[in-house]
Amino acid sequence: MLQFLGLRFKFIYLFLAAICMAAQADVIHLKNGKSIVADSTHEVNGRVEYTVGENTFAIPLSLVETIDAGMPASVPGASQPAPSEDVPRPPEVQNGKDLIAQVIRDGQIDAAALRSIEAQGNADLSAAANLVAANFEEKRNHLNEAARYFNTALGFAPNYAVLLEHYASVLVKLGKPAEAILYGERATRASPEASEAFAILGYAYYKNEQLREAIAAWKKSLALKKDSKVEELLARAEREDKAEADYREQQSSHFVLRYEGSQAPDSLRTDILSVLEEHYSTLQRDLGAAPGNISVSLYTKQAFFDVTQAPAWSAAMNDGKLRIPVSGLTGMTPALMRVLHHELTHSFTGYITHRHLPQWLDEGIAQMEEPRSASMFGPRLAALYTAGRQIPLDQLESTFQSYGQDEAFVAYAEALAAVECIRTNHGMANLAQLLQKLGSGEPIESALRSTIHGGYAQLEGEITEYLKKNYGQ
Structure with a gap:
């Protein structure tokens, strides 16, 4: 028993040491409030040059507020100041430099070294090594590769909550919320006092159109630990739940349409689904890939602004769902068609890039x-x-x-x-x-x-x- 406990303690140390991965990083804080996590930075002729992996980039020094040198790389994938999936963050822990040095060499994963570690037959060490690889890929926004390494790590340590949380988070970013729910639920069972597990599970529920379950999970997360981001998500979900409490639902091949009966006559709903399906085919041809089913909610103008909190100049919104104000409309108009085309395009670009685009x-x-x-x-x-x-x-x-x-x-x-x-x-x-x-x-x-x-x-x-x-x- 003591030997077993010793092995578990060693794994926990390796696991916690590995999960934030990669060596020390420089964090460039921009004046617009965003940050860039880089492997190294230096100033040259009024510009800041920074490296990410094998690539070198530069930005004007005038855009930079401060540079924190040698900081831990805190947010996987945050090396680019671009919109991304707004998933609650799993917990952060410290580096295990010896293991990282074995797995990451010359700015890339050493597959032979990883196989060699796995061949030793130590499940805890193998899980930690695959975790290093997963976080290395996640930091660079290589989400499919990150998911593959997380899944392998779980094969060696199937009930480790932090690993389950990270994997669920990546699955949501990949547009696989139903699969993410399975791992999020496992994370909450493995660690029922972990607020982060319930926060991520709530987001997976939300993306899977399970609004009531999302609200319950976020409330549980906040009961365990206050978090302003989770409070924001909960408030948005509750506004949406209130606005859509009596909504009906209609489906087509690629869309699930939600509407209030008195505000969306049959002719309007038919026209909207027809336009969306036609443009879905156009976008699939233009961009070469397509998402699965897409949710569309039709609102009165007041309900639209109540739910989205969008600026007054907004004509519609796509935050993963198409949210369209249709007050007073009984059929398709040229303006509404343009809005539908515009917002549907965001679903395609977000799906193809995992929302990693400027x-x-x-x-x-x-x-x-x-x-x-x-x-x-x-x-x-x-x-x-x-x-x-x-x-x-x-x-x-x-x-x-x-x-x-x-x-x-x-x-x-x-x-x-x-x-x-x-x-x-x-x-x-x-x-x-x-x-x-x-x-x-x-x-x-x-x-x-x-x-x-x-x-x-x-x-x-x-x-x-x-x-x-x-x-x-």
């Missing part, structure tokens, strides 16, 4: 697919770019939701111009490939270089020339 690209593609053209504001944009007064694309990577109406107009216009330029100069196939590369975990600069053969600087120049050529006066 906002300018997401909104640009969504506008292009409405379809909308930059011609309506082309001359003004051409003058803006020619004078060098545009908002740089690397400052349009995070959400536009905090912008006022005038700022948002410029941001959306620039996003559309950027995507229109890429499609015109490099083709729709390269635009789709750019999304695939982001989904595989590549940073945006690297993905741009491997598709359009240049990073942000070249793209800004191309956009300027594109606008001058087509809309300049």
Whole structure:
């Protein structure tokens, strides 16, 4: 028994030591509130150069608030300042440097070393080694590879709660909430006092359209430990539950439509599902991949803003579900069709990239697919770019939701111009490939270089020339 306890203690030490993985990292804090986790950083000629794995990138020093050198890499996948799945975080623990050094060599996983560790027949050590590999891949947003290593680790340590939490979290990010629920429930049974386990389980329930179960799980999480993010999620779910308490449901091949009977006549619902199904096929052809069933909720205008807390200029929202205000409508209109096209496109880009894409690209593609053209504001944009007064694309990577109406107009216009330029100069196939590369975990600069053969600087120049050529006066 003492020997068994000693082995369990050793595994717990290795496990806790491994889960945050990778050596010390530098954290770049940007003035827009986001952070970049890098392997190393240094300043060169008014720019901050940073490395992630084998790739080197640079941003203007003027965008940087502070740099924390040698900090633990706290958030897997946070090396890129791009929108991501807003899953509650599993707990963080400390590094096991000896094991990491064996598994991670020259910036990549040493598969032979991993097999050698597994061949020793020590289940605890094998689980910890696969955990190192999983966290290495998760940090780089290689979610499919991370899931594979987490699953292998669970084969060696099937009831370890923290491992179950991390695996469930990755499965949600991969768009597999039903599968995530199984592991989230196992995590709560393995560690019933772990608030993080209930937080992640709640998110999996929420993404799987089990609203009441999500609310119960988040309440349990908060009873164990207060957390502002979980409080936010719970408040949103309760607003949604209240607004949709008496909603009915209608399904088509790829959509589940929820609506209040008096606010959504038969003709409107039929038109909406028809438009969505037709555009689903268009997007699948344009982008080369498609999500599974998509939820759509129809609201009165007041209920829409009550549930989403969206800015006043919002025409609709996609936060994993399409939320559409339809007050007073009895059938399809050109404006509603554009909104449906736009919001459905976000479901596709989010699915392909696991929501690991800059906002300018997401909104640009969504506008292009409405379809909308930059011609309506082309001359003004051409003058803006020619004078060098545009908002740089690397400052349009995070959400536009905090912008006022005038700022948002410029941001959306620039996003559309950027995507229109890429499609015109490099083709729709390269635009789709750019999304695939982001989904595989590549940073945006690297993905741009491997598709359009240049990073942000070249793209800004191309956009300027594109606008001058087509809309300049």
